[in-house]
Amino acid sequence: MTTKPTHRIGILGSGNIFGRYVTGLARYPELEIVRVADIDVARAEQAAAEHDIPAWGDDAELYADDSVDIVVNLTPPVHHARTITTALEAGKHVYVEKPLGTTVEEGRAVLEAAARSGRLLGSAPDTFLGSASQTLRKAVDGGLIGTPIGASAFISHSKAETWHPDPTFLFQQGGGPVMDMGPYYVAILVNALGPIRTITAASRIGAPHRTVTAPSRTVDSIEVTVPTHASAVLTFASGAIGTALMSFDIWDTDLPRMELYGTEGTLSLPNPNNFDGDVRLRRHGDAEWTVLEPAVELFGAVDTREQHQRGLGVRDLADAIEGGRHRATAGFAFHVLEALCAVEDASQQGRLIHLTSTCERPQPRFSA
Structure with a gap:
């Protein structure tokens, strides 16, 4: 060896x-x-x-x-x-x-x-390298839902005020639900559906002042300077249309995390902030959902703190230094960043934003 x-x-x-x-x-x-x-x-x-x-x-x-x-x-x-x-x-x-x-x-x-x-x-994010996103990618590439038509993503409150000692940065430039949680969701959508062509959106600040209640807090309150509630429509170069709700003002919800819709069925994804979890498929006419076999090994035990650990993307970089595939590249991350910035630009300018960048879908980690 x-x-x-x-x-x-x-x-x-x-x-x-x-x-x-x-x-x-x-x-x-x-x-x-x-x-x-x-x-x-x-x-x-x-x-x-x-x-x-x-x-x-x-x-x-x-x-x-x-x-x-x-x-x-x-x-x-x-x-x-x-x-x-x-x-x-x-x-x-x-x-x-x-x-x-x-x-x-x-x-x-x-x-x-x-x-x-x-x-x-x-x-980062590197969770698109995990088993859940790779299983989603394999299902899409394998035609299990036919031709992809659309997708939906729902980002609700991480309740950072209740556990982070100083979550100020989450409510200032570079933060907010779009820039903080949006990268996980958009990276997985781009990995599955390819690059984004246009974005339109609306956004606002919800509560302008936040009280920090974390037991180990170092600040007591936060002044909010970035939008905390946004809705966006993403049109992919493939023709698929995605909708995304990104909010730090939704504390409780029964919405799914992410779903992809095709001409022959639907795929449902677990929390994109995690590496692993059940990816469910329901083809048209199926009586119930089917849990798909993971396409790659699990990063850690599902529903444990292992899912909050990080490092797969660093290993990806180290492998690339040795001549291997580089998947979590800066070019991929830049396309995701431009898409997320376009959400705010589209909201402020009241118009459709055409992205200037594109990217290749990263090579899958599973064997074709």
């Missing part, structure tokens, strides 16, 4: 999602976390001690560490463009949390920085 080369990882940002990456990456022996960096060096030191990471410090020390070849960027979205570019210029490959940037202009800038650097840039 051939042993995979070890890639040494430095994580930039030790906030709320940091532990999910540390735990998720631990399943891959070829990915070794050797440094953690944070603007708050004391927090980086604490994170290193808690997770037995040998080195810590500020961001400059991470960029200067020649032993680090992959930077996993977990900074808030407003810092993504600057920190991605600096890491690439320091000779590192980069995997960044979603979104790729907060604007289309930032997204283009980091694509250009990656091209200049000769390094690979990958981006």
Whole structure:
């Protein structure tokens, strides 16, 4: 058996999602976390001690560490463009949390920085690489619902005020339901149906002030500066039409997460924020739904905290460095980012937005 080369990882940002990456990456022996960096060096030191990471410090020390070849960027979205570019210029490959940037202009800038650097840039979300989305893709490609006609996606409240110590960033530029949760859903739709051609939308701010009730909160209230309720219509280049409801104002609902509709049947998907779960098929005339066999191995146990771990996209990047397929690419993430930015633009301008970018559907992880 051939042993995979070890890639040494430095994580930039030790906030709320940091532990999910540390735990998720631990399943891959070829990915070794050797440094953690944070603007708050004391927090980086604490994170290193808690997770037995040998080195810590500020961001400059991470960029200067020649032993680090992959930077996993977990900074808030407003810092993504600057920190991605600096890491690439320091000779590192980069995997960044979603979104790729907060604007289309930032997204283009980091694509250009990656091209200049000769390094690979990958981006979350990576849940489209999980068994649920791959099973959906296999069912669509296999014609189980005939020709895809449409899709619906429903994003309701994550109730971050009740569990996140400081969810302020979720209600400012780079946040909101569109930019925070939208990437998971849109990435899965693009993986299944191909690139998006046009978008129209309407949006608004729901409650302009949010009270934070998380037991470990560091802030008590939030001023909302981005829309928290949006409805969009997405027309795909294939001709399929998708509708998306994205809201931080819907606290309770019986809506499904995502469904795809075709000339011969319907597919129902579990939470796109997770890697795994039942994908159900009901063909026209069927008396009941059928749960499809997963197309690839499960990332973790369904309905457990394993589904909140991250790391599959970092492994995807590491495989690509070694010459393998790169699926969670920056180009794919940029198309998703442009689509999400178009939701706000279409709402503000009251017109149909034609996307300037396109992308190839990522290669599936299952055998054809």
